[in-house]
Amino acid sequence: MTKRRPRLVALLIGLCLMGCGNSGLRPQPGISSALQRSADSRRWPSMGDRWLASIASRNGRERVELVNLRNGQPVPLPGINQADAQPISVSVSADGNRIALIRSREGRTELTLYRRGVGILQRLPLEPAGVPREVSLDGSGRLLAVQVSRQGRWDVDLIRLP
């Protein structure tokens, strides 16, 4: 009995550590399962206040998608997904109204901004020129940080938007 006690104490400590590590962390199986069922593959999550933007793949084609997390439903994004464009990186503003998108199209990689209210995708030029790789919007959607390749090195540019 006495010999078993150290093992029991070690087991209890181990269980406590496992439990304490994730205390308060709760999976959201409902919305996570719905996200998995609605696409063959999904990557590049970006969260707003109640929005999740991501790149979802169906039948071998990738599209930018914006899901309203209150009801788990995607909202229409007319004009953001084009048949000849491949999305690379996406970031959404807190209110879900602006989406920054890096995409590859006709052999070029370009930085764009989508305004959901007007359904327009605008190209944002990089100065000096470079190849964008990854983008982040602030909550207002009026400040953008973009990772850019220039002459073999990675820089981060900040761009203020009107």
Next chain:
Amino acid sequence: MTGGCSGRAQRAPGSLLPEQQQEPALSGDGSKLALIVDQRGRPTVQLKNLRGGGRLPLRHLNRHQPHSSPSLSWNGRYLAVIIQRGNRRLVLIEDRLNGRAHPLRLPSGRNPVRLSLSPDARQLAVQTAERGRWQVELLDLSGLLEPDRGGGLRQTNPAEPQP
């Protein structure tokens, strides 16, 4: 429809230094920028103050490299990042207000690939891989973290419609 749009561009603080900067992540209020920089061959997260300038200290993120996919809450109180501990990748959330670290193993047991923290820090979206397929898992952090003030308190522009 695609059109041109001009914005005022500037380099992030430190861009003129030889270190390369990758994986930018802005705080919701735009006051802070998290980056991955190469420190002696080890990808390491750094936090920059965009308003006052300079680097902000991170208590728990000087080790467990490589770091990847940083994400900030609204005021930058919380920084979430993927770290390496042994042969496992896990999520670490540093609370800059009280100095606590929250290392998280995903309930699914999968390795995190990419993160996004909601502005109020109540939810975390995590990209994982299973059988060669990317997935996004959502986690509720409201039992773990206090909300970051500012998240959810903004007014939306009435000119831009809500669904």
